[in-house]
Amino acid sequence: MSEKNASITPEQLKHRLDSGQPIFILDVRNEDEFGQWRIEGENVQIINIPYFEFLEDPDQSIGRVPRDRLIAVVCAKGGSSDYVADLLRQQGFQAENLAGGMIAWGNAHQAVEVSIAESDQPGVVFYQINRFGKGCLSYLIGSDGEAIVVDPSRHVDVYTELAEKHGLRIKHVFDTHLHADHISGGKQLAELTKATYHLSASDALGASFPYEPLRDGQEFNVGSVTVRVLVLETPGHTPGSTTLVIQSRFLLTGDTLFVNSTGRPDLGGMAEPWARNLYHTLFSKLAQFQDDVWILPAHYSSQDEVREDGLVVARLAELRKSNVAMHSRDEEEFVKFILAHLSDQPAIYQDIRRANLGLIQVDEDRLIEMELGKNQCAANIRPRKPLTVKTW
């Protein structure tokens, strides 16, 4: 057997996860951190043994780790896991360290081609960029040397590199809404590329920087009319939540509608009125669209929202059938259902919104800290077991 590398990158680990092979993870953070957020996957087996237990009771700790397979050792930043992986290798285990730890995991991005765009739009470049540690999705769409970016993360080089690779100049950057779960790279990316930064005025209330207000019905062309972007106001998750309609075929719904849920309407402390807005958005505004349009959201929270090809996408028809939020018969039923399925809002969301409005300046360490963890943007409606529609 060839000499194993001492460490792997998040991208390499993700690739292994995607390939379906069984993965064994030893997470050496303390129990609190492990409880908050950890690497998940269908074929992932994971145990948590804090690293200091390897110091205090090495026999007991090592005894819990399997010898017969490759172990990926994970910690917050990659230091303790490196130490433990080394210790295990000395004992004859096959152990690798996840370089950069959970922080690197949370910062890693994977660009997936939206292949369904190919067939009748040759020459169009369409990517879904998946920040898989957090479940955040953003988009780069281009043609004829021009591109738009939607909901970029603060890791703007991901987008500039992708654009450069395809010979595209970024002309417009959009945030579908004011984000609470991650720091937006929208303004920064626009400044870097001399693009225009667009955000809805109602979500941008109080922003300390200039931006182009998004308005219902606005149209943008990307690359000499090959890609048409129509702006659709879809309030509910936030007052200014916006959906971008691409070529009348793809709805970039932001956090309004996910593959198996809707955006939670409670993040502004006005859960009930915003839930009503969401109802109207879903059942009136979006009702005009045919079953065959594709929904491309800004987040996902579980593997069952991801297709075999790695894309998080579904036809409106599938959502109408399987997304429980789309089954409501009337506004009261919908509002009651959504309000009954909300989890606590993470305290940090308040600060993230303020950072996204430019109201607070934050250093890199604090940015990293603010963004730790998976997104909690959705209403908690995904049933754990099959839900009989008739019960409500």
Next chain:
Amino acid sequence: MSEVKFDKVLDARGLSCPMPIVKARQDINALEAGQVLKVLSTDRGSIKDFQGWAQAAKNVKLLAQETELEGSKEIYVHYVQKTA
């Protein structure tokens, strides 16, 4: 500033996980039972980690923890006692 008496100082400032605890363990081993080690760390994770370590360790008791400001930088101070 606390009034905890200590017998030795471990300056682990600038060291990342796992070094503060690895070194604390080494230093505790060299102390006598009842003696106290004062550890300085700039690693924010050390707060929870020292709590967890003291619970996992059979002869270490966490007496106190505090955060001090050195200019704009936070220093995390842990007082650990060797119990046996």
